[in-house]
Structure formats: structure tokens, C-alpha cells
Amino acid sequence: MNLSKKGLSISPSSTLAIDAKAKKMKAEGLDVIGFGAGEPDFDTPEHIKKAAIAAIEGGFTKYTPASGILDLKKAICDKFKQDNGLDYTPAQIVVSNGAKHSLVNTFQAICNPGDEVIIPAPYWVSYPEMVKMADAVPVFVPTTEESGFKFTAEQIKAALTPKTKAIIINSPSNPTGMIYSQAELAEIADLAVAHGLFIVSDEIYEKLIYDGYKHVSIASINDKIKQQTIIVNGVSKTYAMTGWRIGYTASSPEIAKIMSNMQSHATSNPNSIAQKAALAAISGDQGIVATMVAAFIERRNYMVKKINSIPGLSCVTPNGAFYVMMNISQLIGSEVAGRKINGSDDFADVLLEKVQVALVPGSGFGIDSHVRLSYATSLENITKGLERIEALLKK
Numbered sequence: 001m002n003l004s005k006k007g008l009s010i011s012p013s014s015t016l017a018i019d020a021k022a023k024k025m026k027a028e029g030l031d032v033i034g035f036g037a038g039e040p041d042f043d044t045p046e047h048i049k050k051a052a053i054a055a056i057e058g059g060f061t062k063y064t065p066a067s068g069i070l071d072l073k074k075a076i077c078d079k080f081k082q083d084n085g086l087d088y089t090p091a092q093i094v095v096s097n098g099a100k101h102s103l104v105n106t107f108q109a110i111c112n113p114g115d116e117v118i119i120p121a122p123y124w125v126s127y128p129e130m131v132k133m134a135d136a137v138p139v140f141v142p143t144t145e146e147s148g149f150k151f152t153a154e155q156i157k158a159a160l161t162p163k164t165k166a167i168i169i170n171s172p173s174n175p176t177g178m179i180y181s182q183a184e185l186a187e188i189a190d191l192a193v194a195h196g197l198f199i200v201s202d203e204i205y206e207k208l209i210y211d212g213y214k215h216v217s218i219a220s221i222n223d224k225i226k227q228q229t230i231i232v233n234g235v236s237k238t239y240a241m242t243g244w245r246i247g248y249t250a251s252s253p254e255i256a257k258i259m260s261n262m263q264s265h266a267t268s269n270p271n272s273i274a275q276k277a278a279l280a281a282i283s284g285d286q287g288i289v290a291t292m293v294a295a296f297i298e299r300r301n302y303m304v305k306k307i308n309s310i311p312g313l314s315c316v317t318p319n320g321a322f323y324v325m326m327n328i329s330q331l332i333g334s335e336v337a338g339r340k341i342n343g344s345d346d347f348a349d350v351l352l353e354k355v356q357v358a359l360v361p362g363s364g365f366g367i368d369s370h371v372r373l374s375y376a377t378s379l380e381n382i383t384k385g386l387e388r389i390e391a392l393l394k395k
Contacts, residue, residue: 038376086217096263120150213319246270354392
């Protein structure tokens with residue numbers, strides 16, 4: 001059979017694959033410590049769940065407008081004004097089935113075949129695949145620990161071609177947890193405006209920030225860059241609502257209209273019940289955010305200190321999200337448990353097989369010298385998992 005060449009070129013999500021494998025091993029009775037999942041281990045707050053139940057009991061179970069209900073879009077506009085100092089109208093908001101869906105909509109709306117999208121590496125595993133799904137070409141700009149895993153306007157400028165269409169900014173970042181400052185964003189904004197480039201600003205982790213750092217949306221730098229920016233956000237990470245699948249974008253009315261039209265054919269609308277839950281999340285009690293941030297700081301601090309105490313391993317301290325990129329470059333070329341470590345995939349396989357610790361190879365993020373660990377799991381699990389890694393390496 002002659003199947004879609006584009007479809008065959010799309011790789012599965014390595015983060016979801018690792019998480020699925022770990023859950024399968026747990027179901028088989030193995031004591032697996034999972035560092036793979038990118039979701040808070042907190043329960044969705046009660047007032048959000050009650051809003052969903054009320055929606056069901058009230059019969060709010062039918063189709064909604066393709067781009068989301070008006071009340072939710074108004075609440076999102078209020079959120080942008082309060083949190084980011086940005087003015088949007090409901091016509092500029094498109095609510096989708098998770099921030100992933102929002103990103104897919106974004107690239108479908110702005111890209112034509114052969115367009116290039118600049119992506120800093122390490123990158124979230126889905127960015128390149130989403131770009132390819134839009135018939136565009138991902139262009140990677142490598143970053144280093146020394147640069148805080150952030151690219152500069154000069155690096156972006158060096159990667160520009162006549163085909164460049166957009167630049168992806170992810171701050172706080174998955175997988176590195178690093179945050180761009182206002183000054184860094186201003187330089188990138190000036191470059192984007194000068195060259196007429198779109199900015200796709202993934203801000204899904206904006207509330208999960210530590211050590212006095214502040215989230216700045218690049219769209220707030222000036223009105224010109226705001227017109228060229230598509231902000232992507234959602235409720236999954238901030239409110240422990242990963243399974244509810246509600247994300248949203250803010251963009252120019254023209255781009256929002258394209259995304260709304262596409263979504264009307266692709267999914268009809270976001271889940272009606274989950275939209276009511278998202279409305280309660282965004283406009284209601286924000287207490288869960290402070291609770292999660294306090295827990296994540298404690299877990300992060302332990303994880304960073306422990307990793308840096310293990311010979312052969314190291315990491316830098318992330319400022320946001322809930323991930324640590326662990327540097328394994330000292331182990332590459334050596335043997336661990338009788339197996340030669342040629343890269344992050346080998347290291348991840350050995351850990352899962354020998355000590356039942358699941359983490360995500362850096363190869364999926366464009367950096368084979370590192371692996372990603374999530375600290376969105378209990379301190380007990382973090383302690384146990386890192387002790388297993390330490391014991392294996394000592395052997």
C-alpha cells in the first residue's frame with residue numbers, strides 16, 4: 001500500500017512512549033520509578049471538578065462554537081490583561097483541545113510548503129513533528145548549558161534564509177526549565193519585526209517559576225511584535241488538568257479566524273464540559289498554583305543537589321517548569337552494567353532494564369548528551385529513583 005509519505009515521516013512522541021512503557025511495567029508488577037511524565041502529580045482542584053459536574057448535570061453537553069464559548073474566551077482575555085499586560089478581544093482567542101492542538105493549528109495557519117521554522121535545541125519533542133505536519137521545515141539552532149540553553153538574536157539571524165517564516169520561543173522551557181529575560185526577548189522581537197517573522201510563543205509553564213524570576217510574554221514588548229506573535233497557553237500544567245485537554249491561542253484576528261475555520265472541520269469544538277472546567281480554573285481560586293510551586297521548588301532543589309553529587313553526572317538549576325536536563329556526557333563511551341553507552345538512548349535503556357528507572361533520552365530533544373527527568377512526582381520517588389541511579393553507576 002502507498003501510504004502518506006508525510007505521515008510516515010512523523011516520529012512518535014518519545015516522552016509519551018517512555019511514560020507508556022513505564023506504566024506497562026508497573027501494571028506487570030514491577031517497581032518502576034517514572035521520571036518521564038510531563039504532568040503535575042496533583043489532583044485537579046475540587047472547584048474545577050465541581051464546575052464540570054455542574055455542566056454535565058445542567059445539560060451543557062452539546063456542540064459549542066468552534067473556537068470556544070464566549071465566557072471562557074472573555075476570561076482568557078482578562079487573564080492576559082491581568083498577568084501579561086496584554087489587550088485581546090474574544091475574536092482573537094481560539095480555544096482548542098489542549099495546547100498541543102493549539103500549536104498544530106498555529107503552524108497549519110501560518111506555514112506554506114517549504115517555509116522554515118527556527119527552533120532552539122534542546123526543544124520539546126513535538127515541535128519538529130508539528131512543523132513537518134504543516135509541510136514546513138524545522139531549522140534547529142543549538143544552545144549550550146553555558147548559554148542557559150537559550151539562543152540569541154545573533155544566532156537566529158545567522159540561521160535566517162529567504163524561507164524563514166517563524167521562530168519558536170518556549171519560556172519557561174520544556175525540557176530545560178530556562179526562562180528568557182525581557183532584554184533577551186526584546187532583541188529577538190526587534191529581529192523578528194525587522195524581518196517580518198512570526199513568533200510562536202509557547203507559555204504553557206508561565207505560572208511555574210522559581211527563585212524570583214518573572215515570566216515575560218514577548219508579545220508585551222511592543223505593539224509591532226504583538227501583531228506577529230501567536231501566544232500558546234492552556235490549563236494543563238497550571239491547574240493539574242492535563243487530561244482535560246484545553247489549550248488556547250491569542251493572535252491577530254486574521255490568524256484566529258483561520259484557526260477557527262480549520263478547527264470547525266477538524267474537531268467541531270473543544271470539549272464542552274472541559275471548557276466549563278477551564279473557565280472555573282482561570283477565573284476561580286488560584287491556590288493550587290502556590291501549592292504546586294512550593295512542592296516543585298523543594299523537589300527541584302533536592303534533585304539538582306543529588307545529581308551533582310553523583311560522579312559522572314551533572315546538571316544546571318532550572319528556573320521554571322518541572323524538568324531537569326541531566327548531563328551524561330562523561331559517561332558516553334564508557335560501560336554501565338556491561339553495556340556501552342553511545343548516547344542517551346543507551347543510558348535510558350540501561351536504567352529502565354537494570355534498576356527500573358524511566359527517564360526520557362535527550363535524543364528526542366535534540367541533545368544526545370543529556371536526559372530529561374521530571375520532578376512532577378513525589379519527593380519519595382525522586383529520592384528512590386536517584387539512589388537507584390547512583391547505586392548502578394557506583395557498580
